[in-house]
Amino acid sequence: MSWFTQQTYAGASEPLPDLVGSYVDEGYLQLTKLVGVHKTFHVYHALDTTTDCFVNVKVFRSGVPGSQRAAAIDHEFSLHQAVAAEPGVATLKSKFTELLNEREFTVFKLNHADRTMYQSIFHSQVYVDRANLVRHDFHQLVAAVRDIHLLGVHHRDIRPTNVWCNPDGSGVRLANFGMATQDNQSEDMRTGHTWFMSPERVDAATHPTYSPRQDDLWALALILFVMITRIHPWNAPLPSDPGYAAFRADEANNFIEKFHLTPEANDFFIRCFAPNPADRLSLDDVSVAIRMIDRFTRARLGRVYGGACIEPVRPSGTPAASVAFSLQVPVPVVGVPAAAPFADVRFLDKDRRSVTTRMRALKGLRRA
Known part of the structure; x- marks a missing residue:
């Protein structure tokens, strides 16, 4: 569903409702898209109606004062707030509570992230x-x-x-x-x-x-x-x-x-x-x-044009999860002029444990 974390935690309460379309922060923020689902919180894209800019908001069901849930939310806010000014940390702009559908929610307002x-x-x-x-x-x-x-x-x-x-x-x-x-x-x-x-x-x-x-x-x-x-x-x-x-x-x-x-x-x-x-x-x-590491992997699966890798490819029938792409500069093609299109470069076919030519792999892809 989402690119945000999506997990089930032991002891968690009933799932949170979908609040898309709701207004929070005294009506200034409209929740436009649910992008993260978690047993204890949801993450939304929200439109700031005063600036037409987007932010992310993290919505929790509020806990009764003094409860374990309330303490956990306060603890997270406190520690995140302590480091939120650092450039590599999600910015925590504010925290507030909202009454929606006759239930109280705690909201963190954060920087927008795609x-x-x-x-x-x-x-x-x-x-x-x-x-x-x-x-x-x-x-x-x-x-x-x-x-x-x-x-x-x-x-x-x-x-x-x-x-x-x-x-x-x-x-x-x-x-x-x-x-x-x-x-x-x-x-x-x-x-x-x-x-x-x-x-x-x-x-x-x-x-x-x-x-x-x-x-x-x-x-x-x-x-x-x-x-x-x-x-x-x-x-x-x-x-x-x-x-x-x-x-x-x-x-x-x-x-x-x-x-x-x-x-x-x-x-x-x-x-x-x-x-x-x-x-x-x-x-x-x-x-x-x-x-100090020039290359991370030895495997190289790529479409080569004039000696430069421009498009990754993999052999027909090879699961994507079994392919370790290389992170390296293009390998020059020995004996082939730089202007030659799509040189016959050799790469490692991990499933077959052999070396296969790029042209043979392309034929395999076309058959697939």
Whole structure:
């Protein structure tokens, strides 16, 4: 349905109603489109009728004063407000309550955002064959996390659906601080998405507490991995998870063989995903290391015109999820003049584990 987060949380109340068309903020904001559905809140695009500009609003069902729900909303507002002035964080303009359909709602007014990084990665695919954009947006996200950490706030739910951006992937902003904390050590294993959690957070039996700061760093590395490959390497970082177990069993080769990462990128992720949090890269180390990696993947699937990659393609019958696109400069075509249209460039067909010519792949696509 939506490009915003869409999850079910244990203990959540009945779903919120669709309030499209309603007016809030003393009638100045009209809710025009429901863009995010969550058990505890909805996200809308809203038109400011005084300026004809759009904003995003986050709508919660208000809790009774003193209740757990009211305390959670106040806690989120307080921590988001503490970091909202940072350039890489979603701007929190105001908070107010509204009586709609005889029920009271709490509303956060935020900056307008067209989409999330999730949509940029998996729907628009704006990062395919665009290493510079990957680095630029990831550095923006790293800077945002560094800024909130310096202010003593840890997000604990960093994932592509909680990163807002423009249609071209620019303007990265960290949003949704519902799980944020100021604690340096936490016993709170609240529900989130295990894809982006650190091992010490998902395995309470082995790790009774965890560092929210280290949990954020782990999530950042996974976001970069997904930006590069468009694939989640595991469902949860647990020994019982096949993907995670395979990585731990053969760290030196697993990502190279399965996702076609370059050795340099593989070494980077091995350090980011070290079992011991003390052995992982810091935020500053991550920023430096990314600049030192020329290529992230060895796989290259692209349509080539005069030696320049202008359109990604994949072999007929190859699932999109199994393809790791390369992030590199175009490879010159040996023995073919620069002016030759659509040179017969070779690329890796991952499913067949062989090298296939581009022309054969195009014929396969036409047959499909």
